[in-house]
Amino acid sequence: MKVQTHKMTVSIDDQSSHLEAFKEFYKQLDEQGKTIEVLPRNEKEEYQLQAVNATLAHVWKQNQYYRQRLEAAGFEEPRIDHLEQLSKVPMLEKNVIRGDKEKLLCVDPKEIGQVHLTSGTSGKPIYTAYTLADQYVYDLLPKYLELFKESENDVAAIALPYEFALPGLGFQRLFQFAFGTAVLSLGKGGYMAPVDKSLELMKEYQATVLTTTPSYAALLAEESEKFGIKIGEDIQLKKIWLTGEGCSPAFRERLEKWWDCEVSFFYGSTECGVIGVECSKHKGYHVMEGHVKLEIIDPDSGQVLPSGKTGEIVVTTLLREGMPMVRYRTGDLGNLKESNCECGTTMDVLQLRGRMEHMLRLGEHDYSPFLIEHFLMEIPEVGLWYHLKLNQGVLTIEAEKFRTTLSDEQLATKIKQHMLDRIGVECNVVIRDDIPRTFGKAQRVFT
Numbered sequence: 001m002k003v004q005t006h007k008m009t010v011s012i013d014d015q016s017s018h019l020e021a022f023k024e025f026y027k028q029l030d031e032q033g034k035t036i037e038v039l040p041r042n043e044k045e046e047y048q049l050q051a052v053n054a055t056l057a058h059v060w061k062q063n064q065y066y067r068q069r070l071e072a073a074g075f076e077e078p079r080i081d082h083l084e085q086l087s088k089v090p091m092l093e094k095n096v097i098r099g100d101k102e103k104l105l106c107v108d109p110k111e112i113g114q115v116h117l118t119s120g121t122s123g124k125p126i127y128t129a130y131t132l133a134d135q136y137v138y139d140l141l142p143k144y145l146e147l148f149k150e151s152e153n154d155v156a157a158i159a160l161p162y163e164f165a166l167p168g169l170g171f172q173r174l175f176q177f178a179f180g181t182a183v184l185s186l187g188k189g190g191y192m193a194p195v196d197k198s199l200e201l202m203k204e205y206q207a208t209v210l211t212t213t214p215s216y217a218a219l220l221a222e223e224s225e226k227f228g229i230k231i232g233e234d235i236q237l238k239k240i241w242l243t244g245e246g247c248s249p250a251f252r253e254r255l256e257k258w259w260d261c262e263v264s265f266f267y268g269s270t271e272c273g274v275i276g277v278e279c280s281k282h283k284g285y286h287v288m289e290g291h292v293k294l295e296i297i298d299p300d301s302g303q304v305l306p307s308g309k310t311g312e313i314v315v316t317t318l319l320r321e322g323m324p325m326v327r328y329r330t331g332d333l334g335n336l337k338e339s340n341c342e343c344g345t346t347m348d349v350l351q352l353r354g355r356m357e358h359m360l361r362l363g364e365h366d367y368s369p370f371l372i373e374h375f376l377m378e379i380p381e382v383g384l385w386y387h388l389k390l391n392q393g394v395l396t397i398e399a400e401k402f403r404t405t406l407s408d409e410q411l412a413t414k415i416k417q418h419m420l421d422r423i424g425v426e427c428n429v430v431i432r433d434d435i436p437r438t439f440g441k442a443q444r445v446f447t
């Protein structure tokens, strides 16, 4: 019995890709009624070793930059004997590929089917080129049926940018091709994507799934009240997938309450594609080990850290022909542990700890803004829009009231005390009622 058939499969002419062999691997899994999510560790690692070696052989043959780096690191042939040896492969730094369209390209430019680029908040963009087979064949080989419950009975509203970056189109393909789910391409922030029309469409087509950023999920909920659309009645979601900005567990729970449905995190990037997904236990991200091999390194020394230690996340993509990422330093912080999750998934569990450059120095310690957000969102009278402002080591929290009769002063005192109790930090609190809403990436931290 097959566990899942794709709604539609694409065949691409004249494929002689290094990834063809993995079609057979996944076909056999299908025939055994299994997914990679439940494979025993040794079988999964064997797959990952083969996929890493296939990728190394591909980049060695097709790409001068990768080849030179491997040779300079002492590789005489593009292979490793076990996964730990991946640490001998040189890492890929963002600044090396920023603004460079060809450095990592591993196919004839005529083979490129889609180009994406990062939003480039700092410096020049990073260009990522995909072949059609990357996006419509190989990317869809691994299935994660424990993690994704969507089916052709669902209607998925995608409120993510469709321009430049990967998220909108990436989810669109996933829902349509892998699950057969109807898609409402709401977009986010573009002039064709007004909030009232987006909500109206979700209501008309009875959307059951919403994929968006944490701040936009908050904005949609808030705006629905203005437009007289009742969440839980007019729009009854089963699931929200959050991606793009990251947020704290408490923020996620606030959205669960407001939208009256399960809310889960999805971690991915335009450069690396899918990386991790939260299961219904919400104890971290299961690494999508069919697509990526993750390592955690000490950002200063570059050494691989042991299980459970927090450091920089390094990603190697396993199913890419156009522009594979080999040991790509993401700049994101996290730690990785073997799974003993009750959901039964054997894929490693990743805890995200925010981005390196976003840490807030308070007193002796660095704090992730998400940690501060988490404690702030534990206070039910605090709204979902806030600012954290750091000035000469002093934190000022600007917050809004949420459905409360507390006075500004009472709420400010409550926040101050709560922060002192939870993280031992004295902070200033300003209660505002005019924190700007945004259609773009919410800026909450000012330093």
Ligand SMILES: [Zn+2]
Residues within 6 Å of the ligand: 279, 280, 281, 286, 341, 342, 343, 344, 345
């Ligand atoms: Zn789990």
